[in-house]
Amino acid sequence: MPAIVLSGGAILTVNAANELIAAADLRVEGSRIAALGPAGTLSAPGDTVIDCRDTLITPGLVNVHTHAGAALLRGVVEDAPRAFWHTGYAVPGQERLGADDYALSARAACAEFLLNGVTTIADRFSGMERIGAAIAESGIRAAVGETLRGTATTRDWHAAEAVIERFGVDPSQSCVFAGIAPHALDSCHDDLLKECARRAERLGAPVFLHVAQSAPEVAAVKARGHAGALACLEANGLACRHVVAAHCIYLEEAELARWPKSGIAIAHCPASNLKIEARTLPLHCLLGRVPIGLGTDWTASDNAMDLLAEARIAALVGKLLADDPEALPVQRMIRMMTIDGARVLGIDHLVGSIEPGKRADLVVFDLKGLEANPRHDLAANLIYSMNTRAVRDVMVDGDLLVRNFRLTEGDTEAMARSHERAAAKLRSGRQSNRL
Numbered sequence: 001m002p003a004i005v006l007s008g009g010a011i012l013t014v015n016a017a018n019e020l021i022a023a024a025d026l027r028v029e030g031s032r033i034a035a036l037g038p039a040g041t042l043s044a045p046g047d048t049v050i051d052c053r054d055t056l057i058t059p060g061l062v063n064v065h066t067h068a069g070a071a072l073l074r075g076v077v078e079d080a081p082r083a084f085w086h087t088g089y090a091v092p093g094q095e096r097l098g099a100d101d102y103a104l105s106a107r108a109a110c111a112e113f114l115l116n117g118v119t120t121i122a123d124r125f126s127g128m129e130r131i132g133a134a135i136a137e138s139g140i141r142a143a144v145g146e147t148l149r150g151t152a153t154t155r156d157w158h159a160a161e162a163v164i165e166r167f168g169v170d171p172s173q174s175c176v177f178a179g180i181a182p183h184a185l186d187s188c189h190d191d192l193l194k195e196c197a198r199r200a201e202r203l204g205a206p207v208f209l210h211v212a213q214s215a216p217e218v219a220a221v222k223a224r225g226h227a228g229a230l231a232c233l234e235a236n237g238l239a240c241r242h243v244v245a246a247h248c249i250y251l252e253e254a255e256l257a258r259w260p261k262s263g264i265a266i267a268h269c270p271a272s273n274l275k276i277e278a279r280t281l282p283l284h285c286l287l288g289r290v291p292i293g294l295g296t297d298w299t300a301s302d303n304a305m306d307l308l309a310e311a312r313i314a315a316l317v318g319k320l321l322a323d324d325p326e327a328l329p330v331q332r333m334i335r336m337m338t339i340d341g342a343r344v345l346g347i348d349h350l351v352g353s354i355e356p357g358k359r360a361d362l363v364v365f366d367l368k369g370l371e372a373n374p375r376h377d378l379a380a381n382l383i384y385s386m387n388t389r390a391v392r393d394v395m396v397d398g399d400l401l402v403r404n405f406r407l408t409e410g411d412t413e414a415m416a417r418s419h420e421r422a423a424a425k426l427r428s429g430r431q432s433n434r435l
Contacts, residue, residue: 002046004028004400006393008039009052009364010378014059014338014353018331020378026057028360031398035356054368055392056378058334059353060119060141060361061307062341065208065246065267065295068109068135069102069125072423074299085276086216091300093426099127101422103134108419110138111412112305115405116388119361119396122244122267122295122345124181124208128163136167136176139401139409141361143171143345145181145208152182152192169205171347175397184210185232186220197237206346207238208267211245214277218250230255230262239264244344246295248281249273256282260289265344268336270314271304272297283314284322287332293341306388311337315383330380364393366405 006028011021013036025042027035035042043049076091077084102125113121120141125131128146135142144167146160160180167178180203182188182196188209200207212218212229226232229251233239239262246267251259266286272295273280286292294310296302302310311333318328342352351361367375371385394402401408 001029002048003034003044004048004050004395004398005043006050006052006057006362006364007043009055009057010367011036011354012056012058012334012379012382013355014335015355018335023053026052026354026362028362028395028398031359033354033356033358033360036354050364050393052364054366056365056367056372056382057354058117058363058365058382059338060351060363060394060396061117061337062120062293062345062352063113063118063296063305063307064122064244064293064341064344065269065297066109066113066121066123066305067125067298068106068113068121068123069127069131070105070298070300071109071112071305072097072101072105072299072419072426074303074423076426077300080276082214082277085301086214089300091426096425097422099130101425102127103130104418104422106131106134107138108415109299109305110135110140111407111410111415114138114140114394114396114401114407115391115412116306116308117363117365117391117394118305118307119363119394120342120345120347120351122179122208124179127159128181129159129166132163132167132176132178139175139396139399141175141347141351141396143177143179143206143208143347145179147181147183148192148196149183149187150192151189152195164203164205169203171345171350179206179208182207182209184213184217185229186217190224190232190236193232193236193238200242201237205242207243209238209243209245211248212250212255213247213273215250228252228255230258233262233264241265242346246297247273249277249279251281256285259286263290265291265293267295267344268292268314269295269297269302269310270317271310272302274313274317276301280317280321282321283318284324284327287318287328287336291340291343292336293344294337307337308382308386308388311383330377330383333383334379360395360398362393362395363391365390366392
């Protein structure tokens with residue numbers, strides 16, 4: 001069958017051996033990687049051949065914790081005290097925004113993710129059926145969930161069920177698939193958490209929630225009679241492998257020691273955590289013991305949607321917290337933003353590495369820039385010197401969504417103008433609503 005052949009690039013496979021191929025062809029047939037071979041050997045008549053000399057081809061980046069609908073909130077609040085956020089993660093003027101604004105925001109966010117080399121996101125928000133449609137329109141791969149709070153009314157569950165019915169829970173059947181998304185341990189009653197666990201087990205769906213994100217959250221959990229965040233998860237049936245806990249920055253030492261037995265995956269969001277709490281997960285305590293991926297969270301606390309920057313922050317701050325310059329080596333960080341992120345979301349059998357049979361989620365980085373040279377260690381350059389300006393081409397499920405530094409579908413300048421018009425509603429607003 002006619003194929004797309006990425007020809008002559010260096011390939012960072014992120015396979016089990018972390019193999020780097022200096023120059024190779026990569027053949028894509030339909031949605032899958034069909035073959036890897038020596039440069040100039042895999043094309044056939046009728047194929048589309050893309051010259052990838054002077055490039056580095058990697059698996060698509062996997063962002064395991066996002067709020068695409070909140071992209072409108074970039075820069076609304078800066079340098080606020082912790083207490084500002086502890087009343088419900090509210091921002092001034094949010095009551096002025098409607099469903100159309102959030103859907104527009106999600107579409108612009110997905111464009112930005114793709115242009116930054118992110119091919120998979122895990123996104124949760126209220127009104128996700130509408131937002132999820134905007135995400136799906138972009139072509140990005142995504143796990144999505146409708147935010148649930150409190151005791152969750154029948155209406156709330158109807159909204160969550162509508163998302164699950166629309167997108168399904170099987171990531172092998174659709175680029176967008178659904179999970180269950182209770183908001184956080186303090187904002188969800190124990191009965192709701194138990195019901196989320198029951199439904200996830202019945203459906204085979206992942207669960208996404210915020211855990212130990214603030215000191216007041218942990219205090220609220222303890223006031224309900226739990227010893228801490230992990231004990232709350234255990235008591236409510238959520239201490240298992242299909243659960244993804246975001247943040248986890250207020251776990252106590254005893255919880256960190258016991259966490260690996262639970263198998264709970266972690267979405268590590270260092271930039272967001274540092275910006276609004278001035279602390280972050282001691283990554284070295286858990287890395288390699290449970291699945292951990294990187295997330296950019298929402299733009300109110302992590303203005304960028306840049307997973308390369310997130311990896312750099314995670315590595316450098318992680319070395320500081322470990323008091324060990326050998327901690328968090330380059331290859332580990334590469335894996336964290338690719339195959340480990342895929343493992344967090346339960347899709348590592350589909351994406352996260354460049355191997356025949358896997359889905360063709362790929363990024364082509366231009367190596368002609370000064371920051372990419374010299375090329376002693378391409379993986380180290382990617383983590384410590386390169387940036388998203390080097391993202392030349394992006395493929396998701398075999399479809400080229402970014403080519404020569406531009407979206408293949410959609411006008412980014414028009415998106416930016418529409419985004420700014422919607423965001424202007426926030427200018428004279430007042431604090432309201434909860435995310």
